[in-house]
Amino acid sequence: MAKLCVYMNCVFVLVFGLSSLSVPAEASPEQTKTVEFNVKPGGVVYTFSEAFRDYECSFTYASQGGTNEQWLMSVGLSDDDTLFSCSVWRPQGKSYLFFTQFKAELKGTKIEYASAYSQSAAAGHSDVPLRPEEFTIKDSTVTHNEGKFSAQLSKLVAIGRTRHDEL
Template identity: 75%
Template sequence: MFWTVKCSVSFAVLLVIVLSISEAASDRTKTVELNVKPGGVVHTFTEGIGKYECSFTYAAQGGTNEDWLMSVGLSDDDRLFSCSLWRPQGKSYLFFTQFKAELKGTKIEYANAYSQTGHRDVPLRADEFTVGESTVVQTDGKFNAQLSKLTVIGRTRHDEL
């Protein structure tokens, strides 16, 4: 009987630890759906974790609405915040007349944008978009209107103790 109680208590403690880890992980990442609409109207979609936010602003033409996903995440040490947008079905049939991703509370360390050929993500040419301190934006006159994925990682302004 002592062994049964000890095992039950140990299992309960283990369960609490696992649930705490799961909750902590879910507080650090979030994936949400967004509906990308054609029609040439400028739309903005924003998602965040804590004091960090990712905003995606775009205008698109052609086709019909497309379901996209946005994932935001905060590293375990709170030093990196990431934002990814993509069309789960792959190739987008919309023509993006403009796009901008903006990270609030961070300074961009890495960014890349992709189109899709066949079933492969193909990085956009470097001259098709411009990476600033907190934004990634299409380059007017160079961007070929094709976007299927966008990834941005920013370093937080985390103060050392």
């Protein structure tokens, strides 16, 4: 089990079970960075990117409805520099925007784990994973599936293996 990512200004614990991963328990605050950005409606495609050391996360999206929303992006490395994580989320929870598309791209890594979430009033405003058919995970991207994505997004997490070689 590995814990990685950042949530607001403190460490967000993302627990995932991938038997191929054997990494330290979590990333220290010095290994992470969180920045705020506006998600803008209007159907225009926007990209927000943030880099950490030799790695970068880009979040590309288009959305409709409502007004700008404040979102956060966290990027960071595991303590042993073998995993790079990117999390994008709305700290207030449910987004009132309808996303017509989204894509997260990790540069310099190969994605080992990714997931996307919406929030449901029926589930008490808790994170609800998108159905597997709503998005596709490739080597370096996580992308919505046209015609299958429900247009609801509140969080996106991607973790990639760096090309760090042990001596």
